[in-house]
Amino acid sequence: MTHGRITRTLGATVLTAGVLFAGTPAASADQVRDGQWANLYFGLDKVWSVTKGDGVIVAVIDSGVDASHLDLTGSLLPGYDPEGQGRETKPTDEHGTGMASLIAGHGHGNGEGMVGLAPRVKILPVYRGEGNSMPKGIKWAVDHGAKVINISQVTTTSGPEDFADAVSYALQHKVLVVAGSGNDAGAVRTPANAPGVLAVGAVDKNQKIWAKSNYGPELMLTAPGVGIVTAAPETVGSCQNPYCIGDGTSDATAYVSAAAALVYAKYPDLTPGQVANRLVKTAAAPAGVSQLPDSRYGYGVIRPYEALTAKIPAGSAQGPLAASADTAATDSTGQGSDGHRSDPAVQGIQQPSSGLSLPLVAGIGGGAVVLLIVVIVVAVVASSRKRRRAQPLPSYQPGPVPPPYTAPPGWPPVPQQPYGQQPYGPPPGYPQQQAPYQGPYQGGGR
Incomplete structure (x- = not known):
């Protein structure tokens, strides 16, 4: 398991309004708060006027979370290490603590330290483990009350099929799984490419895609992920x-998980697909x-306040996660992850051989039935002494493979009236956002 987050110590910098300057050897806590530029983008005061995430549990499957950090004290629940070594709260590096702080950091003192997007969420720390331990961690988190599972990790030791059962188990229990797409500018990595997972990419403060953010048809949303301040243990890790x-x-994944937790806090009866639906429909469409x-952008950059306040019908239970599952099985060329077509109309059809051929009958008995048919036909031909040359069957030509996802027929039309909310704009000094794109999951009734 790897996370690949590019980190650098904050001790060699001073932060002011999100801008880095070379300076003193240690950054004070209030400078840390000032350096959280994403909080300005989110408009935390507006978001927190609706909810801070009370009553929602987010599992962080990662390298462990430091429960003693001043900005996380009291926010952790008893967690899980699949190998029983207690590493869920004895972090092996800074990564897990950082992700937890972006979700539920509450600061300390008089407005000092860093705050997460959902500071009243409870964190369920789950150690990522080795090999195929992560699916086991997903199921454990579901059984112990998580509503959102944050996986800011990728793995090269398993494929999306190894996560299918665990993710399906989570969705059946109304738990949303959010995962990062990866940081090598390649295809969306596992587990973000597993069916039913909400895959996340990263943007900078100008809402431009980060150059190393992985991309592909599975990507659903983007969030701030460049120059992000996080909490870190003082005794382990590179910081x-x-x-x-x-x-x-x-980092972007942690922010999306926090936004999902906020939506669950206000709308506790929604399914994971319906939570994703609110995030997708209110995302800011990228310029150009x-x-x-x-x-690269999915449906755009998350806007938590709009996700909490927009007038959006709940929609279908699966919402855009149904498209995620379809896309994970079939890419834009109709090829599955193993390089074979996943179109059921193509599977199981054999090309006819050259020369003489006979119609084959599929059914129970397989080869025995085929052999029986051949024997009968030969007998009939021999007895009648009438030989008739069989004509070869035309070669099967599969039709065009449909795109990864199309909305099912019969869905309600997109409502034409506005949501009725006050126009939203970015903080002063940030680029103007475009209005959300009115696509199949934007502004409609699903």
Whole structure:
């Protein structure tokens, strides 16, 4: 398991309004708060006027979370290490603590320290383990009350099929799984490419995609992931400092998980697909992108306040996660992850051989039935002494493979009236956002 977040110690910098300057050897806690530029983008005061995430549990499957960090004290629940070594609260590096702080950091003192997007959420720390331990961690988190499972990790030791059962188990229990797409500018990595997972990419403060953010048809949303301040343990990891700053889809994933937790806090009866639906429909459309979802941005950059307040019908239980499952099985060329077509109309059809051929009958008995038919036909031909040359069957030509996802027929039309909310704009000094794209999951009734 790897996270690949590009981190650098905050101790060698001073932060002011999100801008880095070379300076003193240690950053004070209030400078840390000032350096959280994403909080300005989210508009925390507006978001927190609706909810801070009370009553929602988010599992963080990662390298462990430091429960003693000043900005996380009291926010952790008893967690899980699949190998029984207690590493869920004895972190092996700074990564897990950082992700937990972006979700549920509450600061300390008089407005000092860093805060997460959902500071009253409870964190369920789950150690990522080795090999195929992560699916086991998903199921454990579901059984212990998580509503959202944050996986800011990728793995090269297993494929999406190894996560299918665990993710399906989570969805059946109304738990949303959120995972980072990866940080090598390649295809969406496992487990983000597993069916039913909400895959996340990273953008900078100008809402431009981060150059190393992985992309593909599975990508659903993006969030801030460049120059992100996080909490860090003082005794382990590359930071060895109470705070770090770094880049990566890991950070973006934590923010999307926090936003999902906020939606659950206000709308506790929604399914994971319906939570994703609210996030997707209210996302800010990226500049210059004419059609969504986009392989690099998904449906756009999350806007938590709009996700909490927009007038959006609940929609179907699966919502956009149904498209995620379809896309994970079939890419834009109709090829599955193993390189074979997943179109059921193509599977199981044999090309006829050259020369003489006979119609084959499929059914119970397989080869025995075919052999019986051949024997009968030969007998009939021999007895009648009438030989008739069989004509070869035309070669099977599969039709065009449909796109990864199309909305099922009969869905209600997109309502034409506005949501009725006050116009939203970014903080002063940030680029103007475009209105959300009105695509199949934007502004409609699903």
